[in-house]
Amino acid sequence: MNNNPVGWFEIYVKDIDRAKRFYESVFEVKLERLNSPPGAEIELWAFPMAKDGRGASGALVKMKDGPSNGNCVLVYFMCADCAVEAARAVASGGQIVREKMSIGQYGFIALIADTEGNMIGLHSMQ
Incomplete structure (x- = not known):
């Protein structure tokens, strides 16, 4: 990174x-x-x-x-290809919440959960 x-x-x-x-x-x-x-x-x-x-x-x-209320904030980490980091998350004990998907001109995202159950976003242009 x-x-x-x-x-x-x-x-x-x-x-x-x-x-x-x-x-x-x-x-x-x-x-x-x-x-x-x-x-x-x-x-x-x-x-x-x-x-x-x-x-x-x-x-x-x-x-x-x-979601809303309380602490409903989602942080996106930048990646070269978000599918790669999503696969690494699973290999590291996390899980995929939403597979890589297109968000049009803004690139691609995937959503993963860490080993503590926290959801984070992954963003890439490819």
Whole structure:
């Protein structure tokens, strides 16, 4: 791993309008709507991001019957090919929650659970 390990985060919410107002007000930023992956019932509003900037960006996410409340944050680790790290997770005692899938122009993701039951995301462009 040559870069910072975290490349993206998602904060899951039930009331997207209320959450947008909160984060835009607290951080004095304007969130931008992102296109949802084809066929997904998901609404994403991204925090401002600079492609070559430092740190990770992320989005507020509203999904039908999705999680929220408490600590519903998903961290995505950057990978060359997320299927490779997903396979390593299984070999290391974890499990695959969602196999590698396309998210359109944004690349691919896979979801895994670590040995403690924590879900994390893997993201790659291939």
